[in-house]
Amino acid sequence: MVDFEVVEYKPDARELAWTFGGVPPVRRVTPGTVLELWTEDAFCGKVRSETDLVSRVCEFPFVNPQTGPFHVDGAEPGDTLAVHFVSIEPSRDWAVSTTVPLFGALTATHTTAMLHEPLPELVWVWQLDSLARTCRFCARDRAWAVDLPMDPMHGTLGVAPANLEVRSALVPDAFGGNMDTPELRAGVTCYLGVNVPGALVSLGDGHARQGEGETCGVAVECAMDTVVVLDLVKGAACHWPRIESDTHLISTGSARPLEDAFRIAQADMVSWLHADFGLDQLDAYQLVSQTVEAPLANVVDVNYTSVAKMAKRWLPGREVFGGTHAKLRAVATEYRKRRGLPFAGRPPG
Amino acid sequence: MVDFEVVEYKPDARELAWTFGGVPPVRRVTPGTVLELWTEDAFCGKVRSETDLVSRVCEFPFVNPQTGPFHVDGAEPGDTLAVHFVSIEPSRDWAVSTTVPLFGALTATHTTAMLHEPLPELVWVWQLDSLARTCRFCARDRAWAVDLPMDPMHGTLGVAPANLEVRSALVPDAFGGNMDTPELRAGVTCYLGVNVPGALVSLGDGHARQGEGETCGVAVECAMDTVVVLDLVKGAACHWPRIESDTHLISTGSARPLEDAFRIAQADMVSWLHADFGLDQLDAYQLVSQTVEAPLANVVDVNYTSVAKMAKRWLPGREVFGGTHAKLRAVATEYRKRRGLPFAGRPPG
Amino acid sequence: MVDFEVVEYKPDARELAWTFGGVPPVRRVTPGTVLELWTEDAFCGKVRSETDLVSRVCEFPFVNPQTGPFHVDGAEPGDTLAVHFVSIEPSRDWAVSTTVPLFGALTATHTTAMLHEPLPELVWVWQLDSLARTCRFCARDRAWAVDLPMDPMHGTLGVAPANLEVRSALVPDAFGGNMDTPELRAGVTCYLGVNVPGALVSLGDGHARQGEGETCGVAVECAMDTVVVLDLVKGAACHWPRIESDTHLISTGSARPLEDAFRIAQADMVSWLHADFGLDQLDAYQLVSQTVEAPLANVVDVNYTSVAKMAKRWLPGREVFGGTHAKLRAVATEYRKRRGLPFAGRPPG
């Protein structure tokens, strides 16, 4: 019999967080708690039409608001926090994407500093159809539209950083944060190393879908109704965020240049196979080299994020993080049953 | 009625090429020709057991041998050469992977110069089963093996470079070359801009399979029996190699740092949608941002290679490169029928 | 008649700061104040012999201690803080340099992640001679020593960051911080954009000397007796730290990859010449291209730092930041006269 507490939390505008670390917790929860959350979109819901330009309606640094942080009882540095995504559902029937001046992969930026004028600033408003599971892209320049599959995810999930730091919600790093990987969808468990007592986990930046690399720097941004289950793996270190689905193990790395993000994720996967599956380091290096999938997450944020994705079916059948994913999967199943929910969204993979 | 000429060419050891450009053609062929080829493995077949270390048995620069080049009649600078892969089949029942001193993504190299000693040099011998379509990985350190799906591909395909250059077969760049992308499998058409009269195309570096990023720098290297059809798209430019499958359009970029390889591939995809599908540049940028897949190809070679992969089903139904892929697909189908061949390998996409 | 207040502040071990931002001020001072400070070395004075390995005697994140922060009355976001270095003198007759495991430019690191074992960890103890102005390097491996010129500088100087962030004292970024540039020596004025009320400026990480790039990641680390004068330029923005000497204007950029740090510093210099010297942007770009010196600062820290250095004699004779450097130079001269001090250290430039 699976049992769990359910906590609902829908922040109002004054309760949003703009950083990882540096913010007092909004709630204290115990490991095993199911959290029913609402997250505002990355533009605080202020971009609603083609005339709502980000540079006019948003005020930095008040973008990419986070829901949280949550203090997880018993979490201490050296532990790993597990966050299982039960469901991620757009809470409005629209979303927006935009260009933002001097932000994105195919434009000069504040760090890739150049003498060009910024590219034009535009807004695209998307219609979301939760039943059909589609997001409608309408071209701005002509009458053409296409329905793309809805594949909801969270761009940000993180804990308070190490080293006494407080980081903007726009930053991905070892503490998680703005990784912007489509792998963070319903059905997966994300593991984050705890840096401060209580972990202080928060999340936000829902995307109805996103391309790999998030080329223009903005995804199909929308507010989300999201349900997660939290758990704690005591005494287990996790140096960089890891993700587990029913079928895959996923390591992440966030750094610049992009090859360093790649190196971190790949080296972490080699270490993972070595430590948890008993493979010699060079055997693990070799197996990873021939099997890993390496879809990019973002090539636009303060750090770029690369993921290393390994199919479980090619590994010896062993549990990682003490079987936490299976345990939280069972909680999710029970929760869905009680709520009368089908499994929503595309199956993890 | 599809008609075509078939040319068979199996080079002996003295006929292999070590560069793109700088080598006289081994054959002259006309557009539309089906080429039945054999390619030697990247180590010239000299690494056959765990004691055949690359640093001992191979002599630089005589690695990564190319079959070709072929002079394509009528090809001139400003044209685009199309190479459709009818089939790629391992020609031996074994393959090898290795570590190579000071080469790979997770080691100091000659350019990422450090003061470390090289990692240990090891060889893994793989058993290939063409019927079961598997490659067997055997760990070196313990008695553990796993059968991985065979997914044959060519690491290198290229034409003579522009700017009077001759490049090592280890280099990927705008002329193609050592891109090491698993996307170059049977069923796809690769487009390469022609830089010199006759194009001078060659290929090699067969991999029974490869992870994305080719982390250790070496894939499951094997000799290949490969069939391609060549065609010419007159007057069509192609600045970076592009690949078309039945389901996807794929742009590639090869550069360092890795973010520049990403930028090239993504910007090329934006240009492609703009030029061939009539989307405004910013609409194309936006659509790419929300739909593109961005699996890495290699993060180890002289240039790193990133690909941008776009599903055709999300685009207006238009032909690219004058419908060359469909035309060559028909040739491939007819060829297979005549040869009594099933469609081999995993379907493209 | 130059007048000024003098404030002396020598922190004890419990008063040191480990971050930029996130720390209450240790003193409130008014613009124009001369501060007589003491800074502990980057290892908190705990590395004193060849057996004091950093990995054993230091406890992260308690490294690179800062003296401060100081709240500057009247400083508001949008202003620029000026910090003029009157003198920087080693406060002990010894200094240390070391290797640190997985840190430095010629080793695998936590972000340039590889499978190598760390390089050996060693300590070099240097004898400093303040009269002869030398630092004695003694080889560890054999009996060989050389006296190098003393050229004291501060590796870190920064204000509280923007965007609600708190950053480790090991980080260089737009707020200044751990830039590790030898240009920050006695006689120069450093300009830092103010992000929070009071600016909250601190400094530390004294180096008796340092090579450009700080290749191994550690300089000739020593405690310092340092005198600075603070001033405020109201309503003047400064996006990245700038430095002014009697002879040069210097822009800095801190980012990864290193080419982005270069771009930031160069683009800032182009903007500076455009805004303050009336040159058209492209004329400024061209003049910078033919005249700038571009010595590296650090290629080892969380961000790499590049500087762009322009001789004033090649520019129209105009003041920058309202003539602040000349004004603080006069304060420094008067202060030295009262204290009976010669001008110490190598002349700026």
Place this chain on the structure above:
Amino acid sequence: MVDFEVVEYKPDARELAWTFGGVPPVRRVTPGTVLELWTEDAFCGKVRSETDLVSRVCEFPFVNPQTGPFHVDGAEPGDTLAVHFVSIEPSRDWAVSTTVPLFGALTATHTTAMLHEPLPELVWVWQLDSLARTCRFCARDRAWAVDLPMDPMHGTLGVAPANLEVRSALVPDAFGGNMDTPELRAGVTCYLGVNVPGALVSLGDGHARQGEGETCGVAVECAMDTVVVLDLVKGAACHWPRIESDTHLISTGSARPLEDAFRIAQADMVSWLHADFGLDQLDAYQLVSQTVEAPLANVVDVNYTSVAKMAKRWLPGREVFGGTHAKLRAVATEYRKRRGLPFAGRPPG
């Protein structure tokens, strides 16, 4: 008594080389020969006024013409070629600098691919005064001019590449080539590892002066009358170009990203001190870290170039490359005496 042969060679337009490698030698010379050469400017002398835009008057790949290659008798792979610059003097009284569309450090380029329009294309014509040793920069936008010190140098000097390659004259790499470092001025000796019989050395791309980093991608380009002495160091390897002046040892590295160029140069300097001065590797690493100068060369070319510069006075008094620099310095002195020439240009260092 110093004796030597003098060979004069002034190529006409049809004799220029556009690549390193792939070109038959224009002359055979013996080690010890003094070569009196003329080099055309990087734009083939076609940019002579503000209306001669590079994109209109130059035809790629026919830019950056090289004088040579020279076959040096006896040079074999494994040897090192020494090229001592006796004098480098502008051969016209004018020079040009320009912007070039999609080329330079502060603009989108073909590899740092973006969606921006190119920056404006402009030409600056400089007046050179060989007696006053000045180059006059005249702003385009207003009536302002400044006389900058003349500091003549060669942007390119290289031998035929290894690995059967032929590289554009725009490329810097291990074979030398388009390094664009101001360190290549009169008075220095450049060492280049020989890759093919005869070495096949050529040079060009004279600059009346250049900033460090060559920010806009173009220096003060001019034709040069240049005198060099060639010599051969048999059996001495040189993996990356090295430079020796009377006062400094200089290592170079050319790669992307820029941190890799830095790593190559720094690691080469560490190796140099280890091999030729008997320092342990870690002692050398430490000494380099505290003493090296690291001025950038170019951050615009196909590879970026970083140099590591070490003052000889801080090293044990030993010869490198068998005392070749001193020997060639003596030849240069004798040659100048015979020609009645003063020492021209700024003293090295």
